[in-house]
Amino acid sequence: MKRINSKYLHTGTRWLTDASLILNAEGRIEKVCPQHEADHLPHRYEEEWEAPLVIPGCVNTHSHAFQVMLRPTTGQPQHFHDWVERFLYPLVETLNEEQIYASALLAFSEMLRGGMTTVGEFFYVHNLADGTSSRQRHAQAVIEAARDVGLRIVLIRALYDQASKPGQQRFYESADQALSQTAELAKHYSRIDGVSVLPAPHSLHGASRALIEGAAELAQQLKSPWHIHLAEQQSDIAFAQERYGHRPLQCLEAWGILSEATTLVHGIWLDEDDRALMARRKAALAYNPQTNMALGDGIARIPDLLSRGVRIALGTDANLTSELFGEARLTEYLQRVQQLQMGQIPDVRVLFRMLNVNGGPILAQSVGQLEPGYYADVLLLDAEHPSLWPALDAPQPETALLNQLIFSMVPQEAIQTVIVGGREVVQQGETLLLDRQAIRRRLAQARQA
Ligand SMILES: [Zn+2]
Known part of the structure; x- marks a missing residue:
């Protein structure tokens, strides 16, 4: 058994004060209770943590880890297709297994330092340079990278x-x-603990209708959700109209596969009928505002989707930076810029749940909440970090803290300790299982390989 004590503890849905989490040997939360109650439990704790502020680990629902290799060219592309043709594909053509592994180490270690404890890694580089299958070795390299730094991976x-x-x-x-x-x-x-796999037909342009339908059926057999890139660029609408005679989302509906199991990645160019349909079928959204900004994709109608009850979680997609609090911040700010009004998602708790609670079901994982039965994926914060001041002294520290976590915190500095499945994987802001010098060496070796 292990124990975490905190002055302020947010479970993902509610604040508790002077609370304890009791963790079991399976790395799950056994009990959430007041500290004075925990003091009288008959357990012996092999590890015990104290922190003034404790929140659930963030759940990253959409990442392409290898794209960290494109960071040095971020300022150069002229438009989306230029980015794809002149930067993304040339990188992809030369990637080898070692580079796939090392770039994932970099992306995943940064995610942990930024407070993510689960990544949904959308992976598609399945073949070797000559076009023959890597026989799952590339996918396994990505999974190994996550395991080597201690990040939970879907x-x-x-x-x-x-x-x-x-x-x-x-x-x-x-x-x-x-x-x-x-x-x-x-x-x-x-x-295998800490790893799972779910299917994702890449997009309407990357997968045939038969394959998209087959993937939805496979998801049903696996009892898992399935993800698809959809309506990212305006050109996606023309493509779907031309090939299938429908708008992108209407294609999935016409084929009878749009359901609660479906997660749309992006969903920027959904019109009012699409948004109503999405809500009716209870499909979810993986939203990546920073990447959408960087690629000039556009702004999804988040307040409208929320008002219709659509489930929304966040992703880091191209991984230009690796922390989800900033993605939540951009979710609100983009709406403000578009509407020329503040307060577009007026309840900060709604933004906060996009970081953690909402991501669990989208990846079919018991994560994102600090409640019994959930994995003990936990962030311990340093209330002495100036980016969290002056919230703790505010008349209503609970609301003030949520605002500061999303709009002001510097996560890589304010997050002291990251725990995944009851195991400490970041301490004093540094990854414990593989340190940054080891990761840098692997990157340098991969370049020469
Ligand atoms: Zn993507």
Whole structure:
């Protein structure tokens, strides 16, 4: 048994003061109770933490870890297709297994330092440079990187059977192969703690109708959600109209596969009918505001989707930076800039749940809440960090703290300790299982490989 004590503890849905979390040997939360009650429990604790402020780990619902390799060229692309053609595909064409592993180490270690404890890694570089299958080795390299730094990973395995350009040869599999490889990978990791796999037809342009339908069916067999990039760029609408005669979301509806199990990545160019349909079918959204800004994608109608009851969680997508609090901040600020009004998502608790609570079901994981039965994925914060001042002295510290966590905190500095599954993986802001020098060496070696 282990124990965490805190003056202020947010479970994801409520504040508690002077509370304790009791963690069991499976790395889950056994009990949440007042500290004075925990003092009288008959347990012996092998580890005990104290922190003034404790919150759930953030759940990153959409990442492409290897894209950290594009950071040095962030300022150069002229538009989305220029970025894809002149930067993304050339990188993809030269990536090898060592680089896939090392770039994931960099992305994942930064995520941990920024307060993420689960990543949904949307992965699609399945083939070697000559276009033949890596036989799951690339996906496994990404999973190993997460395990090596201690991050919980859901490998969102992309299925991609539409390839006409050289870069796409790294992604392409026949529909049968994509489905069988995904099923095999999901089965392989179903017994391994901290790892799971769910299917994701890449997009309407990357996957055929038959493959998208097959992936939705596979998700049903696996009892898992499925993800798809949808309505990211305006050009996605013209593409879907031309190929299928419908707007993007209406395609999924026409094929009878839009459901509660569906998570749309982006969902920027949904019109009013689309948004009503999305709510009716209870589909969820993985929203990536920083990447959407960087790529010039646009602004999703978040307040409208929220008013319709759509579940929304956040992602770091291209991983230009790696912390989710900033993504929550941008979610609100983008609306303000668009509407020329403040207070677009007036209840800060709604933004806070996008960081943690909402991500759990979207990745089918018991994460994002500090409640019994959930994994003990926990952030211990340093109330002495100036970016959290003066919230603790405010008349209503609970609301003040949520505002500061989202709009002012410097996560990599204010988050002292990160615990994943009851195990400490970040201490004093540094990754414990692999330190930053080791990660830098792996990156340098990968460049030479
Ligand atoms: Zn993406």
